[in-house]
Amino acid sequence: MDGSWPENLDAIRKMAIEELMKGRELANQLRCVLSKSDDSAGSVKNLLMKIMKSFSTTLSILNVKSSVISQTQADFQVGLPCLVARNSEDSQESCKSNTITIPSKKNRRGCYERRTSLRTWKRDTPTLINDGQAWRKYGQKAILNAKYPRHYFRCEYKNDQGCKATKQVQRIQMNPPLYRTIYYGHHTCEDLKNPEMILECNTSTNPTENTSSIFISFDTSSLTNLKNVQHHPFFSSIKQECKEEKTSCDNEDHNQPPSLSSSDYFVSPDLMAAAGSPEQPMKVLPSTQDFDHEGLVSGMMEYVGLDLDDLHVEC
DNA sequence: CGAATTTGACCCCA
DNA sequence: TGGGGTCAAATTCG
Secondary structure (H helix, E strand, C coil): CCCCCCCCHHHHHHHHHHHHHHHHHHHHHHHHHHHCCCCCHHHHHHHHHHHHHHHHHHHHHCCCCCHHHHHHHHHHCCCHHHHHHCCCCCHHHHHHHCCCCCCCCCCCCCCCCCCCCCCEEEEEECCCCCCCCCEEEEEEECCCCCCCCEEEEEECCHHHHCCCCEEEEEEEECCCCEEEEEEECCCCCCCCCCCCCEEECCCCCCCCCCCCCCEEECCCCCCCCHHHHCCCHHHHHHHHHHHHHHHHHHHCCCCCCCCCCCCCCCCCHHHHHHCCCCCCCCCCCCECCCCCCHHHHHHHHHHHCCCHHHCCCEC
């Protein structure tokens, strides 16, 4: 961390925490507003603006080029600024102005921002995953002591909307086939195919139980509302592609590793289970170290009637 | 011919 | 210092 905290670290941190608490409280209010569904767009927007301001203030307080910034942005940015900005004239600028501006280093070839501090979560599946997002492959690399190369994907809308979500896919086992997919960061883009916004939060009303679980995401794989899940476009598409997977698998030569490209989407058994195939066991293998996306998994678990504790935990 | 993928080069950072 | 993540020119595909 080369960004240095000032001497009065505790005071600064206290300020930051206060702002974060405020933001969380506002987000909670927003949840209540949205839960009453038929809300006037005005109050929602107003609340969102307050949330944005609160988070922006926090980020300004934490104005250091460090993992703190990255983590905080990953935790709280999650597309909110862009969501609101979509309704305003200065959408692009508004998005930029509501986040910490880190000096761009991408004017030169090979210069980029490391994203080691972004939120990550990992999934091991016997087939390639269709997570409902549009990915574009941007690299492939042989990894030391790994049998199979690692494939790098980024969000299709990275250039259009500045979405920083990326994922890595690597075959880790041939028989039975097993692929490891590691996701980095949340989608902040507007998914044109599945524009529905999902609000996820801890429903506990006891503040002592609920200390860290407000989570707002456009990630269409994050599903919490059982009633809505069955009609969610994401699952509709999965069911549709289920047929394609069957065809693909029928034709697949299992001795030949399938080409990993953004167009080669298959559906993993876990998603199939979530989409309505109870005979297929839900299989999510989060690392206790890497997996910090419990909201997502708990939503999926909730849908298929499993508890988070039932997960096979890797490592 | 434009879009998507591949691949070698570049550079950050553990 | 080398492994790994990203860039971007070259190549392939539809």
